[in-house]
Every structure is written in structure tokens, then in C-alpha cells.
Amino acid sequence: MTDKMGEFDLIRRYFAPLSKGEKGAFNLTDDAAVLGAPSGEKIVVTTDSLIEGIHFFNDDPADLVAAKLLAVNLSDLASMAATPAYYTLSLALPIKWEESKRNNWLEKFSNGLSEYQKKFKVTLVGGDTVAISGPLVLTITAFGLVRENAALRRNGAAIGDTIWVTGTIGDSALGLLALQNQLDEIDADSSVFLVDRYRRPQPRIAIGQRLHGNASAAIDVSDGLAADLAHMCRASGVGAEIDIAKIPISAAARTLTTASPELIEIAITGGDDYELLFTTDPGSSPAIESIEKVTHCTITEIGRIIEDPAIRFLDDNGENLALSNAGYNHFNIVYH
């Protein structure tokens, strides 16, 4: 290691070790990676960026930023029923960073990637590292594999289908509020739980892989339950009715929404859940239950697909909750 590490030294030190699982990554020393594409499999490709000051705070721990960056991309693969295989990473590092700060950050960041790589069996195969007169910018392009004709789409929801969601909804949006000290009444344990849900999303890969043959449509919940349900319904040319009381809420979130009922709207419209939202025909409960058992993750029926192209969130009296926030939009809402 030299005093002034250049791009190639940074790659060698922090990123080449993450490519060891794939021979075709050439230890990140060539112009491009050469990857296998098994016969009968399709390649599923997605890309997502995180920007300092927009998607994460400048003092967020680098390993957790890495976890989130990889997770948001893998969540898109999960929603297509794909098995994660590879990813490339583009880093724009602030010019103003001192070398020691940069190296500390890269050390933690690469450790965070390493942990999530192992957990989700995915390997770094390429990247680019550049300088920027501005905030940190992180981009991952992730590749998964799926058997021919087994990819799930957003556009298959049919009238009468049952609507399901994995895990719990709203933890991440409430965790962000907790991080910003906007939840006065929250207890320490709840805060830790919700912040962890915000910072360390768990892409539902194992569930996604099992939805082929069961689900008629699927999407991951990144912009918020309300917005992503709207995306799925628009693509399918249908509408949806959701029973608010059925939306799965964690114990920590339940304490908050019981004390402040208006927080339920935050849960429904807040982003960053990275759960899967999907539809099945009405007779699929036994199949979904068996997926629940194998994957150790709750999957909850929350409503049904209707013909009227509207999205309704119904309270216990069957009244439609009017939502004031239609979902995260980077060009209208900036939190930092």
C-alpha cells in the first residue's frame, strides 16, 4: 500500500477480495467480467443508486450503507423470482475526504458488502471508482438467474385475486422517524428494532424463488405499500381493496400506531420496506402457508383485486382512508 492510493490500489485492497467467488471476475483486473449463463436460464438485471444526503445520512455507518445498497437491489431480483448471482459496484468518492477517512469508510463498507454477499450468495464481478466534488454516490447493478418463463411480473393481477404481503409493513418509515428523533414516546428497544429494519433490509429472496407457479403478479415494496400496490394495479389494469386491520404491523410499530393512530398512514405510504407484495388466485392459501413454513417468514393476506381501477384502504367500518402522501418521489421529497 502506498501513501497515496490510486484507483487500482483501492480496488485491489478493498474490492478484489469480494470477487473471489467468481473466476470470470478476473480478480477485478481486466476490462470486464465474463460470466456464465446456464442454458435454459434467463438473466434478470436491475440497478439502484443511493446518494448521501438523499438516501442515507452522511454519518450512517458504512457497513450498513453497504447492506442497504446491496439489499435494495436484491429485493428487485426477489420480486422477479430470481436467484441472485452477481453485481457490479460504482463508487463516486468525495474529493474532500482525507485519505484516512476514505480508507476507514472503504474498510467498513467492504465488510458490510462481504457480510451481505455471504448471506445472499452473490459475488462482486466489476466496478468503477471515481472522485466527485460532491456527495458520495453508490450504484449497484445486480444480476440474477431465473428459469425460462419463471420470472414474475407486475402485470398479472386478475380480478378476484388475493393480495399478500411478506413480513411487516411500516417499520422502516417509522425507523427513519426514530432516527430523526421525531417519535417522542418511543422506547429504546422499539427504536433499535425499527432503526435496524430501516438500515438492514432483508430482501425476500427465498420467498420470491418459491412464488413461481403460485403468484399471478409481484412487486417489492420500496416506494411504500400504497404506491407499489398502485404500480402493480396500473400494470395489471385492475384496482385493489386493502383491509387496513389486516396489514401486518410489528409489535414495535403497533405500540406507536396505537398511541398515535395517524402513524398508520406513515406505515402505509412510507418507503423502504423491501417486503414482497404479490397476488394469487383465491384458492392459494395452502401453497402460501407452506412457503411461510419453509422460509420462516410470515406472509399475510391483506385484500383483494377489484375491477374498479382504484386503490382503497378500508378501515373496520369499510370506510376508505384518504392518503395524503402517494409515495416517495425523489424529485418532490428530500429528507436531508
Added chain:
Amino acid sequence: MTDKMGEFDLIRRYFAPLSKGEKGAFNLTDDAAVLGAPSGEKIVVTTDSLIEGIHFFNDDPADLVAAKLLAVNLSDLASMAATPAYYTLSLALPIKWEESKRNNWLEKFSNGLSEYQKKFKVTLVGGDTVAISGPLVLTITAFGLVRENAALRRNGAAIGDTIWVTGTIGDSALGLLALQNQLDEIDADSSVFLVDRYRRPQPRIAIGQRLHGNASAAIDVSDGLAADLAHMCRASGVGAEIDIAKIPISAAARTLTTASPELIEIAITGGDDYELLFTTDPGSSPAIESIEKVTHCTITEIGRIIEDPAIRFLDDNGENLALSNAGYNHFNIVYH
């Protein structure tokens, strides 16, 4: 179109039309693209970012920024002998941009992509558009296809091999100086030619595709002839001798280097040529000549691989030119 276009409107308007060539891009409306991988073919993947203020000027025409962004990625595919197929695009757009400025920029930028897409037969299949409190950041991840075992690597150069380079070297670095008004003596035509070479690189796809079976190693010249030759030699465990007089120089560059001989060093070390540098066994001239004829691009023999792991640039007297600049490094050199 609404007054306040959100991410989805931007995608629909400017980028979905660029995905028409590939059904599996789903018109950019799903979570990910699902792409075919023909049996017997490998997938070649590369990624490169361009940052405003580092890699391009903030007043550079958006269509030319698009051309460069796509070209630098396709050049990596060319150096692996791959045929370009798909790409994803991540955009971080400055928050401070007025809507009209943003839309004008995106209109020109997408037109520039469209032109290069057609020229190099590659299709947009996915992307991400986010806001940034800072400069414009553009990232492309490009995918090519190559027959099994036909990808070219950097590490195959053998002692005695002939070293070749496509096109002409140094135009781009001199074009950048012309743009910065650092070349007093330059005539208008030369300036236009050199600036165009800087702004509109022509990835040598057609040559790359024909190098399998002929070349022992290949790399694209992005960091400068000296630096990329060093990369190739290091990967191959060899050295190289280059005859400076044989390095192909355009007429415009020749006028400048004749008047100011010190500019030859800029030509040799400046980046952004996006030509191919490759090695063959010494008897391959007829094969290379026939590739020249088919592709209508000059390919020039410039030196030979030696055992001594050093890079020598020899003048007419066989003296080694000492280079003061070892090639572009984003963390040491920032031009804007």
C-alpha cells in the same frame, strides 16, 4: 406530462423509447429486465461512471456526454472481443436544476444515447433516476455477448509478440487541451477534429470482434497508451518496447507535435483514446491487414513484447523517453 414530472414520468418520456428493441426490458415498467443468454455464449459485463466537473464540463452538450458515456463502456466490451447487447443507466440529477433545464438536458441526452444505440446495436434495459445535492453523476453498466472461450484478456501477451494499436493516439488529450484554450497555435479545423475525437469516442467493436484467434492480449486505451500498455504488460508478466515514430498520430495532432515536440508526451500519456491496444504473434500481419480492410480502420504495429518487465518508449536514436505522467488517476488529477 405533468408540471412536476416525477421519476416515472421522466422514465416514460425520455428513456422507455430507448428500450423498444428488447421485449424483456418491459418498457422499463417492471422491477428488473429479463434477458436471454444464448446457449454457448458468455455474458461480458462492465461499468463506468462519468461525473460532471471530473469527466466532463458542466456546459458540455448533453448529447455528446451521452455519446461518451455509452462509448467508454462499449470500448471495454470491444477490448474483450464482445458484441454489445444491453445496458442499464443510472442518473443522479442535480436538485438545483430548474425543471426546464432538466427536461432540455434529458431530451438532448436521450437523443445522444439513441444515436449511439443505433450505431452500436445496443439497447437500454433498465435504470434508476435519483436526485443529488451535487454534480450530475452518470453510470452505465453494459452487457455484451461472446462465444465460449472467445473473450480476449489482458494477460496473454508473450515475449516476442508484436504490439498493435487501432486508429490514432493522442487526439483526445490534445482535443481536451484545445477545449481549454491551452493550444495557442492550433487552426480551427484541427481544433474541431481533435475536440470531436475527445467528445465522441468510437469504440472499436468491429475490430474487437475479429481479434479472437489473432490477438494474444488486448486492452482498450482509456487511461493513456503508456498506462494501459503497463496494465497489459503487468497482467502478462512481460515488458514492452514501443517505437515512438511508429505510434499513429492524426494529421491534426502531427501538426501540433511537429511545432511543439513536447506534446508527444501528452499524446502518449493522455487518456480517453478508446482505441484498442493488442498483441499478436509476430507472423500475424496478413490477418491484421485483412481486419483493417474489412473494418476501414487503420491498425498499426508500434512495438514488441520483451522479457524485461519495463515499458520503454524509444526515439529514433533508440533512446528511452522518460515520461513524467504515468496516466490519468482520478484521485490525483482533477481538471475542473
